[in-house]
Amino acid sequence: MYAQYVARRFGMMLLVIVLAVSINFLLPRLMPGDPVEAQLNQLLATGGGGGDISAMVEAYRARFGLDQPLIAQYLSYWKAVFSLDLGVSLAAYPERVSHAILAGLPWTLGLLGFATAVSFVIGTWLGGLLGWPRTPRVTRAFGTSLILFSSVPYFLIGMVLLYLFAIVFRWFPAGGGMPFGQSVGFNWQTLTAIAWHGTLPAASIILAEIGAWALGMRGMMVSVLGEDYITLAEAKGLKPRRIFRWYGLRNALLPQLTKLAMALGHIVSGAILVEVIFSYPGIGFRLYQAIQANDYFVIQGIVLLLSVSIAIAMFILDLAYPLIDPRITTGRD
Amino acid sequence: MAIFSNGPAGLKRNPPLTFGLFLLLALCLLAAIGPFVADEALARVGATLPRQPPSAAHWLGTDSQGRDMVTVLMLAMPQTLKIGLVAGLISLSVGVALGLISGFAGGVVDTVIRLASDVMMTIPGIAILVLVAANVREMTVAVMAVIVASLSWMVTTRTIRAQTLSLRERGYVQIARLNGSSTTRLVFVEILPNLLPFIAASFVIAVSNAMLATIGLEALGLGPQKELTLGTTIYWAQFYGAILRGMWWWWAPPILLISLIFIGLMLTSVGLDSFVNKRVANGS
Numbered sequence: 111m112y113a114q115y116v117a118r119r120f121g122m123m124l125l126v127i128v129l130a131v132s133i134n135f136l137l138p139r140l141m142p143g144d145p146v147e148a149q150l151n152q153l154l155a156t157g158g159g160g161g162d163i164s165a166m167v168e169a170y171r172a173r174f175g176l177d178q179p180l181i182a183q184y185l186s187y188w189k190a191v192f193s194l195d196l197g198v199s200l201a202a203y204p205e206r207v208s209h210a211i212l213a214g215l216p217w218t219l220g221l222l223g224f225a226t227a228v229s230f231v232i233g234t235w236l237g238g239l240l241g242w243p244r245t246p247r248v249t250r251a252f253g254t255s256l257i258l259f260s261s262v263p264y265f266l267i268g269m270v271l272l273y274l275f276a277i278v279f280r281w282f283p284a285g286g287g288m289p290f291g292q293s294v295g296f297n298w299q300t301l302t303a304i305a306w307h308g309t310l311p312a313a314s315i316i317l318a319e320i321g322a323w324a325l326g327m328r329g330m331m332v333s334v335l336g337e338d339y340i341t342l343a344e345a346k347g348l349k350p351r352r353i354f355r356w357y358g359l360r361n362a363l364l365p366q367l368t369k370l371a372m373a374l375g376h377i378v379s380g381a382i383l384v385e386v387i388f389s390y391p392g393i394g395f396r397l398y399q400a401i402q403a404n405d406y407f408v409i410q411g412i413v414l415l416l417s418v419s420i421a422i423a424m425f426i427l428d429l430a431y432p433l434i435d436p437r438i439t440t441g442r443d
Numbered sequence: 444m445a446i447f448s449n450g451p452a453g454l455k456r457n458p459p460l461t462f463g464l465f466l467l468l469a470l471c472l473l474a475a476i477g478p479f480v481a482d483e484a485l486a487r488v489g490a491t492l493p494r495q496p497p498s499a500a501h502w503l504g505t506d507s508q509g510r511d512m513v514t515v516l517m518l519a520m521p522q523t524l525k526i527g528l529v530a531g532l533i534s535l536s537v538g539v540a541l542g543l544i545s546g547f548a549g550g551v552v553d554t555v556i557r558l559a560s561d562v563m564m565t566i567p568g569i570a571i572l573v574l575v576a577a578n579v580r581e582m583t584v585a586v587m588a589v590i591v592a593s594l595s596w597m598v599t600t601r602t603i604r605a606q607t608l609s610l611r612e613r614g615y616v617q618i619a620r621l622n623g624s625s626t627t628r629l630v631f632v633e634i635l636p637n638l639l640p641f642i643a644a645s646f647v648i649a650v651s652n653a654m655l656a657t658i659g660l661e662a663l664g665l666g667p668q669k670e671l672t673l674g675t676t677i678y679w680a681q682f683y684g685a686i687l688r689g690m691w692w693w694w695a696p697p698i699l700l701i702s703l704i705f706i707g708l709m710l711t712s713v714g715l716d717s718f719v720n721k722r723v724a725n726g727s
Binding site for chain 1: 558561562565566567568569570571573574575577578651655658659662663664665677681686687689691694695698701702705706708709710713
């Protein structure tokens, strides 16, 4: 049963990756006109060009292999993807796209990992409380207002936080991932600097995410409380706190984990603009810069990375569920 | 069906829905009146002195291009709502159609539609949107709506498919089938009316998702270049460092408007959800 389930999920992941790579390949070719001409014209018109133009044209031609038949181009595109050869940046020629991505990745992963973990824990716990009838009114009002917060896009919250805490009060730095000119090293000073710069961006993601987790958890908690085993636990005279933790919270938690996988894509895309607002040196900010400069290969590379990494992350989470809940492999989707 | 049959009495017992709908209605009204009251010339670059804080002449000041912010907002608001509504409607129709077909046809058709929606759900929408938007030469409000809609039909398809599957096994549908009703009749007379609450809920979610995606794209600078929208306003504010320069009147009002739209949509969605999902409603 497990093997079959794993095989199906693996197939799903492969399908997503194939689709993502194909979209990446096809989109520029579907557009009217010669992509090389158009991209370079755009680049020159917006003044984004730097370096040797004829070398760029060559890079483009080689990259697209435009004289080849479409199927050959497609195959060589796959080969390039597998060898992680994502081309060169045009605005920062001759920097390689893969290098640009690798430079931004640790920042994004750190920021997202931290913010997602914190908001998941707080939000889930808060949602459990909201679905629990004995929760005091104050907590309830607080939780409800956080849920309202979660409907507002992350980066808007980020802009308000930036204005209040970096411009008006000057408690936190207004941007960047590190103090200007300081180099990254494994020491206490670096760590505090990174935490210092990451506080506001992380806070905007956490504030916006808590509500979404709380909302989902509240719904689950309410349905779990209707189950017979809760009634039995109450009849047994167990302490309410115990019922809440071990009978309510625990059982309502599973669908939250499923949602964690679904939410990954959403969180990643939401964080792109948070990085832009705080000039945080992750891949979201790099994507923004690439869009500004019409740096097409970088845009393409980052989009590909996002799709593929989310597909893989979801597959890994899929593998973990049956270990937590055996019903998943036997049940329907 | 409670939403429709209970009327105002049903609304009274559902504060989130009441507040949400009221908020959305007020914003739509504002957006409808705006363009008639606004003097379009004031929203052009260089129309007034740039970087003016709010005053009697310019209630919300001017941006660094010399545009009057009140006018900009009055013209941007309807465009933003229009994109959301049009994209929501398109994605809803596609979603409902595919959901019905998938739930009714079963077999290979069902498998293909389900697989397609699963795959599309996995790929992060904004990533693909960025790629598409970066490739489109001339972005307009209409193109934007279509692009966003093409990537947000999946949630509706899933909801409608699940409901169709459950409805088609109900007694009255079975009887209608035995009486020799055509499939068209089954779908339009027996199934569809009972799906209305779910369709209403899906519509709100579709509009919300569409607006989230649009505003995100616009804030990245991939929105319509020649038309004013709330997201584009934020993009320019960010581009010219309005926050760092302390020009709060440039970025705060569009943020407030966008937040109000999303809070309205959220309340409506939560309110509708308690109709659709009775257990949640009774529990809280």
